[in-house]
Amino acid sequence: QPLLSIKDMSITFSSPDEADIEAVRQVDLVLTPGKTLALVGESGCGKSVTARAVLRLLDKNARIPKGEILYDAEGGRVDIARLHPDSTAMRAIRGNQISMIFQEPMSSLSPVHTIGDQIDEIIILHQRLSPKKARERTISLLDQVGIPGARDRSNAYPFELSGGLRQRAMIAMALACTPKLLIADEPTTALDVTTQAQILDLLRQLQADFGMAMLFITHDLGVVAEIADDIAVMYLGDVVEQGDVFEVFRAPKHPYTQALMNSVPRLQRKAERTRLTPIKGTVPSPKDRPVGCAFTSRCPHAFAPCPGQRPERTPVSPGHVARCHLLTHVREEALA
Ligand code: SF4
Ligand code: MG
Secondary structure (H helix, E strand, C coil): CCCEEEEEEEEEEEECCEEEEEEEEEEEEEECCCCEEEEECCCCCCHHHHHHHHCCCCCCCEEEEEEEEEEEECCEEEEHHHCCCCCHHHHHHECCCEEEECCCHHHCCCCCCCHHHHHHHHHHHHHCCCHHHHHHHHHHHHHHCCCCCHHHHCCCCHHHCCHHHHHHHHHHHHHCCCCCEEEEECCCCCCCHHHHHHHHHHHHHHHHHHCCEEEEEECEHHHHHHHCCEEEEEECCEEEEEEEHHHHHHCCCCHHHHHHHHCCCCCCCCCCCCECCCCCCCCCCHHHCCCCCCCHHHCCCCECCCCCCCCCCEEEECCEEECCHHHCCCCCCECC
16 A cells, blocks of 8 residues: 555746756656665756655745645645645645655754754654653654664764764654655765665664655665665656566666666675766756657667657566667667
């Protein structure tokens, strides 16, 4: 039973003197309790924008002209795409039922308050506990995320903690409201390899304990292998391939996914930092997106229909789909 289903969602950005830019195009994603979906791709592909749409934290010039974000809220099913970002309904969801952690903890932690005070505040706001009870809960959360000496550390300011401990504090803060969905936007990218592995273990453990769904944004396929159940690969606003992570890793069908996989030499090695090495060519600007497949300019297999025709979502095996003409056309001749 899905917790959140994104259906056929597009996101456009408008600017006063240029044509609208389609940053995300007809994306379908499903998030399930207890499961992790990894959203993967190079920077600027639309991963973060997609995640921010779920929380309605998009920039003022962004719109969701098409599609649905169906969420099983506590009071019944709602379409987040149709909620006003500042509405009571959206506020009840954001930071309460759905919370988010970022690459840089300082973007969500206040530098001038102790971490204990910041977490207390969320607990008091959402659970209406007394300050004393809230602090007990804060300490137990800090303990749960593996912060040693949680009682003393609750009185520390963020700058007094190491990067790894700060990240743990931010996770504790995100969990303070016991979210049903945790969105993690590159939460381990800024950390060293050992700390990264510890944080991934922690997130897995917390997911097992709390049963929350997780949307995990990363450009690191090693991290995907560690944490994800399902994967969706994005390229220039399109989800070009998605499915069970094991299935997609075993038999990637989209040339872009294949290129990503080829750029990672030892995917299986646990906790190894495996950044995507750049693929030949550059991602076109979303301003001059090709009419057909967005990957045409970099694809070694591009053929006649690719530049002019957008490939359809095509099933590969149950739950595994890709958008590529190779799945539907006979490739007679390569493009020159
Ligand atoms: Fe390559 Fe064509 Fe498939 Fe796009 S549709 S990935 S250009 S073969
Ligand atoms: Mg990003």
